Every structure is written in structure tokens, then in C-alpha cells.
Amino acid sequence: xxxxxxxxxxxxxxxxxxxxxxxxxxxxxxxxxxxxxxxxxxxxxxxxxxxxxxxxxxxxxxxxxxxxxxxxxxxxxxxxxxxxxxxxxxxxxxxxxxxxxxxxxxxxxxxxxxxxxxxxxxxxxxxxxxxxxxxxxxxxxxxxxxxxxxxxxxxxxxxxxxxxxxxxxxxxxxxxxxxxxxxxxxxxxxxxxxxxxxxxxxxxxxxxxxxxxxxxxxxxxxxxxxx
Numbered sequence: 351x352x353x354x355x356x357x358x359x360x361x362x363x364x365x366x367x368x369x370x371x372x373x374x375x376x377x378x379x380x381x382x383x384x385x386x387x388x389x390x391x392x393x394x395x396x397x398x399x400x401x402x403x404x405x406x407x408x409x410x411x412x413x414x415x416x417x418x419x420x421x422x423x424x425x426x427x428x429x430x431x432x433x434x435x436x437x438x439x440x441x442x443x444x445x446x447x448x449x450x451x452x453x454x455x456x457x458x459x460x461x462x463x464x465x466x467x468x469x470x471x472x473x474x475x476x477x478x479x480x481x482x483x484x485x486x487x488x489x490x491x492x493x494x495x496x497x498x499x500x501x502x503x504x505x506x507x508x509x510x511x512x513x514x515x516x517x518x519x520x521x522x523x524x525x526x527x528x529x530x531x532x533x534x535x536x537x538x539x540x541x542x543x544x545x546x547x548x549x550x551x552x553x554x555x556x557x558x559x560x561x562x563x564x565x566x567x568x569x570x571x572x573x574x575x576x577x
Contacts, residue, residue: 353388354524357419359438359461360393360409361427362400368426368455371513375521376421380536386525390415394438402428413441421451421520424458425513430479431460431486439465452504453520455513459506463487468506472499476509514539 356376358369369391377389392415393399398406416422422445427434442465446452454462459475460483462468468490475483480494493499498507498516500523507516518541522530527541534541 353385354420355418356387356389356421356423357411357415358389358391358423358425359413359416359442360391360399360407360425361438362393363402363428364399364407365402365426365428365456366407367510368458368513371455371510372423372425372453372517374537375514375517375533376423378533378536380532383529383532386521386529392416394435413437416441416445416450419445419450421453423453423455423517424461425455426457427461428457430457430475431482434461434464442467446503449503451502451520453516454506455516456507456509459483460486462504462506463490467504471501471504473506474499474508475506478509 356372358372360369373389376387379385390411391409392411392413393409394413396409396412399409400406422442424442438461442452442462446465446467452462452467454473454475456476457479459468459473460479463473463483463486468487470489470491472491472493473483474480474493474496477494480492483490484492496508497512498505498519500516500519505516505520507513514537518530518534518539521533531541
């Protein structure tokens, strides 16, 4: 079986969690499970790359790594809406033209929009950025109340944890629900959340009544001599 090559395109300052959403799903080797994916990272300029949590990670590959990718993941982009270098947008368009799947986690959707890959299409991003994305790219149909949107060749997810939901969804599409469930089980996560779910609860959950029988038992015990 051919191994599906996944390449994550990073940018400083990089969110380690958004990168880990993809790395855990596509890059973790499971015991007794044949590898279905390979995973690597790249950046416009290889070398030390700042993160959002105060340390640097080393990136050893440049944009040439995208030429061999079957799936390209953009795991966030800070700050959202910042100009993307033309070399990066052209590399993404070139990968898409030759058939690579382009995936955005969270604010990575802004990068796909700048590359023109979301024109005329539904897309989502973190709920804090949906209005900004819609205002900056009116040709994109921004969905603010979904976890992810998958068009087959291009996909976007809402913030942070929704990136895991999207990646597991892509595994289900590639290799079936059973394989995706194995990955989710290893991550101690539910195997599936529908992309159409809300990003967050709009109203607080009503407080549940005390379901314990202790108050009733205490009341009854205190009245044993009443009969």
C-alpha cells in the first residue's frame, strides 16, 4: 500500500497545538497497524522557527517539500489575515493544481483564501475570525457555526480541537471508519464529530437538579420514629 504523504506548512509564530492536531493524526505510528501516512514539516525559510509559546522549533525543509505532498496542511497562521508571501501562495496553488489536497486548521483558512483556493466555496475558521475572514474575502462563503468544511480537494476547520475532528474525518475518507477509530482510540478521543456541529454552546447548559437520593434518605431516616 502506498503511504500518503502529508506535509505541514509552518509560519512564525507557529502554534504547537495546531501543528500537533495534524501530527498526532497523520504522524503517530500505532502498534500492529500498518502505516498509512508519512508526516513532515516545512517552511518558506528552513531553520529555527518561533512558536507562540516561547520556544523555537527546527524546520529542515523548504517549500520544495510541497512538490511531493499528497496532502498539505496549514496549521494556523499568526496573526490572522497577515499578508502571505507570494512564494507561499504560489506553492500552495501549484500543489493544488497537480492534485494535492490542501487543508487549513483554524486561521490557516486565511492563507487558503489569499491563495484563491476558497473563492466561491464554503469555508470556516475559528469563530473569533469568521467575521474578519468574510469581510476580507467576500467571495468566500464563510460558515461560522460548523466544525469543518470538506470539499475533497480543499478543507478548512474551526479553531484548535476542531482541527483534530477534520483530520480524523479525512482519515475516514481515505481509509475508512475503522482505521480512524484506531487513531482516535490511541488519542483517547471520540472517533467522530459531525462537521455541522456548532463551534461552541451559545447558551450556558442549564444546571441539573441534584439527582442523589441522599437528601431523601436523610429525610426518611430523621422521621423513622414518626409512625
